[in-house]
Amino acid sequence: MIDPLHGTDRRTNPHLRVVFLEACEVLRPFFDPDNTWGGQTHEHLAYRALHEQLPTLTPLDIFVLVSAAKRVFHSGEHPAQP
Numbered sequence: 001m002i003d004p005l006h007g008t009d010r011r012t013n014p015h016l017r018v019v020f021l022e023a024c025e026v027l028r029p030f031f032d033p034d035n036t037w038g039g040q041t042h043e044h045l046a047y048r049a050l051h052e053q054l055p056t057l058t059p060l061d062i063f064v065l066v067s068a069a070k071r072v073f074h075s076g077e078h079p080a081q082p
Contacts, residue, residue, distance in 0.1 A: 023065040031073040
């Protein structure tokens with residue numbers, strides 16, 4: 001998002017924006033409504049899978065990506081291309 005007063009980009013973590021689509025593909029099965037365990041998602045496994053696929057990310061980066069992907073998947077939307 002561009003700050004209308006200063007004309008600067010307010011978004012942070014550009015390195016996460018670069019890997020977001022890849023992360024969504026890794027995380028998609030864990031938030032698939034047809035793939036639940038007792039009606040619950042496999043979110044607890046999503047963190048580990050993402051760390052295995054993108055080992056250079058920090059635990060905070062992984063948390064941010066899982067949280068963002070979860071919001072996208074629960075909204076019924078698809079991640080937008082950058």
